[in-house]
Amino acid sequence: MSELVTGEAVALELRPARLPSRGMATLLDLAVALAAYMVVSLALLAATASLDEAAQMAVSIATFLLVLVGGPIAVETLSHGRSLGKMACGLRVVRDDGGPIRFRHALVRGALGVVEILLTLGVVACIASLVSARGRRLGDVFAGTLVVRERVPGGRSGFVPAPPPWLAGRFQGLDLSAVPDGLWLAIRQYLARMNQLDPQIGRAMAERLAGDLVERTGTPVPPGVPAAPYLAAVLQERQVREARRVFAGAPGGVSVPQSPVPAAPMPTAPVPAYGPPASHGPAPAAAPAHEVRSDEGEERAAGTGFAPPA
Numbered sequence: 461m462s463e464l465v466t467g468e469a470v471a472l473e474l475r476p477a478r479l480p481s482r483g484m485a486t487l488l489d490l491a492v493a494l495a496a497y498m499v500v501s502l503a504l505l506a507a508t509a510s511l512d513e514a515a516q517m518a519v520s521i522a523t524f525l526l527v528l529v530g531g532p533i534a535v536e537t538l539s540h541g542r543s544l545g546k547m548a549c550g551l552r553v554v555r556d557d558g559g560p561i562r563f564r565h566a567l568v569r570g571a572l573g574v575v576e577i578l579l580t581l582g583v584v585a586c587i588a589s590l591v592s593a594r595g596r597r598l599g600d601v602f603a604g605t606l607v608v609r610e611r612v613p614g615g616r617s618g619f620v621p622a623p624p625p626w627l628a629g630r631f632q633g634l635d636l637s638a639v640p641d642g643l644w645l646a647i648r649q650y651l652a653r654m655n656q657l658d659p660q661i662g663r664a665m666a667e668r669l670a671g672d673l674v675e676r677t678g679t680p681v682p683p684g685v686p687a688a689p690y691l692a693a694v695l696q697e698r699q700v701r702e703a704r705r706v707f708a709g710a711p712g713g714v715s716v717p718q719s720p721v722p723a724a725p726m727p728t729a730p731v732p733a734y735g736p737p738a739s740h741g742p743a744p745a746a747a748p749a750h751e752v753r754s755d756e757g758e759e760r761a762a763g764t765g766f767a768p769p770a
Contacts (some may be wrong), residue, residue: 476594477551477607479586486577486585489532497527528578528600533570537563541605550610553600557641558648561605568603604641612626620651623693627685631697638676644698647673647691666691 477485500523503687508519540560541553553561553569576585576597585597594606647669654662666687673694674680681690 475609477549477609478595479589480588481549481551481609482595483586483606484581485543485545485549485551486582488548489543490577492544493531495527496531497523500527519685520686528629529570529574532573533563533566534669535567536569541566546607551607552610554603555641556604556606557645559641561603561767563607565603569599572597572599601611620648620695621692623696624689627689627693628696630682631694634677634679634694636677636694636698636701637674639698640676643669643672643676644695645697651688651692651695663687 471770499725504519505516506525508516511519532543536553539547542551546552553565555561555565573585575586576582576599585599588597588601589595592601596606602608650662650665650669657665670681670687670690673691675692681687
């Protein structure tokens with residue numbers, strides 16, 4: 461199956477699930493939900509035998525809503541988009557930007573799923589999935605989600621390099637509230653694939669993404685900072701804020717530092733490399749400050765994928 465491609469011509473690693481696999485996962489989920497509904501209904505029927513007909517009807521409606529509607533919503537929320545049927549078929553529900561879904565996403569999908577799947581026997585969901593280029597039903601369209609395949613053939617990794625140390629923590633005061641999820645996804649996928657692109661094409665793409673980011677944040681790129689390291693640093697700042705927001709409400713009060721690496725000023729002059737002290741003889745003379753060793757930039761760029769500015 462071909463990969464997704466954004467409007468910025470960035471290939472994504474997410475592979476959308478199609479109708480056959482989604483249908484199989486939905487049938488498994490429905491079988492489990494209907495079995496649970498029958499067990500709960502029989503138990504409540506025996507417990508409410510002494511009630512009048514109106515009370516029994518109210519209990520039946522509440523049971524339907526809690527088991528067949530609330531159950532799938534709770535399962536998708538707690539499992540971050542992996543129900544029993546989706547786990548069996550190797551699928552997962554994610555946001556449009558590839559992130560994990562939350563309660564509001566599962567609520568919209570579950571509410572529309574009552575009409576798409578339960579009341580129309582899946583006819584509306586099948587038609588919407590066939591019409592959609594990504595195989596999405598109406599619940600996915602309104603919730604901003606996508607069902608993707610998790611078990612895919614092994615291939616190229618989507619490793620996103622970390623920003624250089626001299627940029628870590630420099631964008632803590634940047635306003636990222638107006639940046640859409642689609643732009644974050646394009647930046648992430650560009651950073652994962654930038655080493656596979658032609659240098660000129662990659663540089664032009666990085667400058668275009670940096671321009672879009674500056675337009676939405678209202679803060680220009682700092683002087684002397686290339687576009688690709690700037691994108692990596694801002695993306696890392698966004699991930700730090702997401703982690704801080706998630707762990708802030710976690711039990712135990714897990715704290716997340718402001719930035720994973722202490723902020724360091726941008727280097728203004730190359731730093732000479734030092735080797736281990738010699739055991740015999742006089743100490744070697746230090747290299748002049750204006751000379752730049754060829755292997756120095758490689759050492760400082762190792763682990764980040766970026767070299768310091770000239």
